[in-house]
Amino acid sequence: MKQGQVVKLKTEKISSDGSCIARAPDGLVVFIPGALPGEVVRGRIAVRKKEYAVASLEEIVEKAPGRRTPACPLFGYCGGCQLQHADYETQLNLKRSIVQDAFERIYRNPFPIIEPCIPSPSEWNYRNKTSLPVRKKEGSLSMGYYARRSHEVVPVHSCPVLLREMELLPGVLHRELSHTGMPPYDERTGRGLLRHVIMRCSAGSGEILVSLVAARKLTEDERKQLETDLLPRLIHVMPGLKTVTVNYNLSKGNVILGGNTEVLLGDGLISEPIPPLRFLYDTTAFFQINTDVAGILYKEAARMALSEGAERVLELYSGVGTLSCFLAKDGASVTAVEEWAAAASLMKENARLNGLSCRLEVFAGPAEDGTPWENRRYDCIVVDPPRSGCSREVLNRIGALSAPRIVYVSCNPATLARDSGILLERGYSPVEIKCFDMFPQTVHVETAVLFERQRH
Structure with missing residues (x-):
């Protein structure tokens, strides 16, 4: 079995990354993203290793009963979701x-x-946090999610798994941040300023926290621009906005957050009720x-x-x-x-x-x-x-x-x-x-x- 070859496979079970596992006629394990267990598919061998192969899904010959049409047009390209093509009972x-x-x-x-x-x-609109990497693409600021198995940023302007208060905010933040001229971060060179944008929202109170993750300390002019230009616009277009912070991540690794956070608006905290209790958390805390x-x-x-x-x-x-x-x-x-x-x-x-x-x-x-x-x-x-x-x-x-x-x-x-x-x-x-x-x-x-x- 060679790279580029199309093979007919019967899928067996799901893997931990969402791919389906099948065995080729010669016994080789083949991972097939986009397939579901129990399907007969044709897959094109994209990666061939000694102990396994990865195939792209070319055709579904026999569909699994739980297969459905994904709700998001970016599914399969954006790496955020892996199971939108399965109905909810099948996912469970x-x-x-x-x-x-x-x-x-x-x-x-x-x-x-x-x-x-x-x-x-809630099967949709449940997620109270998102982290959006920022990169430069075709000369402009691009913001979204990483593609599957990649650090290529897929531009995202809305996301159906985010809480309804947040669903359209990726596009809003992209538009407003593009006006600032803040240079996006370049992973290869370590240059640029804006690495990630983090949003958190309280499902109970609707309070929203926005954090800009910067690769270096802001200059006085950059800070002034954020405070006098960006913040008023965000307050106007985001009714639930409670607090805005800047987190400094000066490392060159893949870790999103650094250890130092400064508050630009509010107190840096949002409140989330989990009945009968209530909790405060900030930009960096696990929740x-x-x-x-x-x-x-x-x-x-x-x-x-x-x-x-x-x-x-x-x-x-x-x-x-x-x-x-x-x-x-x-x-x-x-x-x-x-x-x-x-x-x-x-x-x-x-x-x-x-x-x-x-x-x-x-x-x-x-x-x-x-x-x-x-x-x-x-x-x-x-x-x-x-x-x-x-x-x-x-x-x-x-x-x-x-x-x-x-x-x-x-x-x-x-x-x-x-x-x-x-x-x-x-x-x-x-x-x-x-x-x-x-x-x-x-x-x-x-x-x-x-x-x-x-x-x-």
Whole structure:
């Protein structure tokens, strides 16, 4: 099988990047973006490696029952969504299968039946945050999303997965920023000023935060132009605008945000209710992008953690304290650890706002530095790490605490399954696995797993 050859294939299952997996007549694994499991397709081999190939979808010979026409005209070119061509029931089934596959391939030990994926109340217009890279294209400022497997920017003027208050704002911001003359950032040379535009919107209050990510410090003239020219126009065209910030990212890597943020308008914060609680967060803080599903997830995670009467809970990777406050609200005394100093400060403020300060102790520092919290006894340990998962060092420290229960919240089934294997080595087995559709139209899935310490 050679590059450029067209082959007929029967697809088997979805991969973690949204491609479908098939096997060529010679047994080679072929990834086919745009296909769905159970389809017969013709694919043109675009990439041929020793152990696998990637094929472009040329023709669908037999369609899957769940196939539909994508709602967005940019689907397949923009890399933001991977599953718009699947109806919603199919998406939920695929996400459950991704979690199932990760545990079968990586964990490789007995695990409980994975319940159907809990749906999002909104299939569209759910996302409360977006990050738009800015580049120079044909002499002009271009702003949008990266193309699939690329850093080419696909111009985007509206996006159907953004909250309705935000759906048309990419085009509005593109128009207004184009008037400023701010030079777009060039990844190759490191020159230019404007790297990304970040928008966040409260689903409950409608408050909007806009942050401009700059590659260097603003000059006095640039700052004056933003304050006297751009800000008045944004206030006029964005009724919900509450605050505008500039974040400085002076590095040349792929990380979006830097460590220093300045406020141009407002106080740099927006407020989000997740009933019955309310939370403040800023430009840099982690906050779940689907507020409705976040509320469902936090209540389920708190139930897992506290259902056996747990009173003392350790939570690692606590962010601005959303799950921490749900745990404390339900009666737990929570020790919360967060590395990002700004988020740790906001966690204290969120505990105060919700009347939970007496139940929430905050440590600002990395989870790897267990000194402040490891010489204590806990009834349950809760972790919600980044996509890379927990380090073995952290998992070993957790295991050494010998808490009866662990709740692991994850946005990456592969690292979740890997870490589940390490926890098994430390004496913990999964007893409940729930997945949540935090990200409709994408291949991503949120999962919460309850582990119990084995009794010997």
